[in-house]
Amino acid sequence: MKFCFLAGCGRKHYGRGMCFSHWRRWKAWGDPVAHKLRGGQPKHGCRPAGNMTREYGSWICMKSRCLNQKNTNFYLYGGRGIRVHQPWIGSFEQFLSDVGLAPSRFHTLDRKDPNGNYEPGNVRWATRQEQMENKRGNHRLTLNGVQICLAKAARERGISPSTVHYRLSHGWSEAEALAVPVETKYRRKNTQGLMSEVEHG
Secondary structure, three states: EEOOOOOOOOOEEOOOOOOEEEEEHHHHHHHOOOOOHHHHHHOOOOOOOOOOOHHHHHHHHOOOOOHHOOOOHHHHOOHHHOEOHHHHOOOHHHHHHHOOOOOOOEEEEEOOOOOOOOOOOEEEEHHHHHHHHHHOOOOEEEEEOEEEHHHHHHHHOOOOOOHHHHHHOOOOHHHHHHOOOOOOOOHHHHHHHHHHHHHHH
16 A cells, blocks of 8 residues: 655555645645645745646655655665755755756756765756766776766767777776777778788788
8 A cells, every 4th residue: 555755644645645635735735744825825936836846846755765764765765874954854945045946847856976965065956867877886987086977988988888898898998998999890891901911912
């Protein structure tokens, strides 16, 4: 049975991850934990009635992943010791002030250090591609003292990540695996032909 994702609730799931009580508040005021507000609109404007902005939704989900043991992804966040910056827990306004608005609808909340906490300096808005390159399980290389995702480094140099993996597995250094250009079939064939002419010339 599914339960409400909000920390400390424990009631049966009704819709959008919430129990009926929290869902009804979200539907009416855009905030599952809000009571009726004068004028019907919070000052920050990020939870208009019947809708939840990207920033506000990210704030809610961030807290749920880290604080609510009933969240299906808790073991990847709170269960691993990932914490939320204390002032952000009770204040969306503080979170928004520190993190800012998402640059576009293609950006979602991400941690620069995937093993670090949700806190100022370690949180950013990132695209799906940027988040994929920042996953914990990614193969990372050290170039000029800076760690970089193998796939990103390879693409920046016009080389397939699989080619770099192959080279590394065959004893190439990281610098060589990224520096040596990939020869096309035509170039390899042409080079072999020239070598053959020299040998038999």
